[in-house]
Amino acid sequence: MRFLLLLALFGVLWWVWTKRAAAPPPSAGREPPVEKMVACAHCGLLMPESDSLADGERRYCSEAHRRAGAA
Ligand SMILES: [Zn+2]
DSSP states (O other), X not given: OHHHHHHHHHHHHHHHHHHHHHSOOOSTTOOOOOOOEEXXXXXXXXXXXXXXXXXXXXXXXXXXXXXXXXX
């Protein structure tokens, strides 16, 4: 009975070990994607491109500034 318990314990340890070895390394060295920053054409505020409002070639930080237009 003791032998079976030891065998089970080694089985679990082996399973954990192989699972760890197969798992991809933690995201060390992997840099988060950097988003392009754009400046508001009205006030010059810098913001990620996805947060900006586009009006042709120009980018704005808010609807109010888009309506106000370029400074
Ligand atoms: Zn603005």
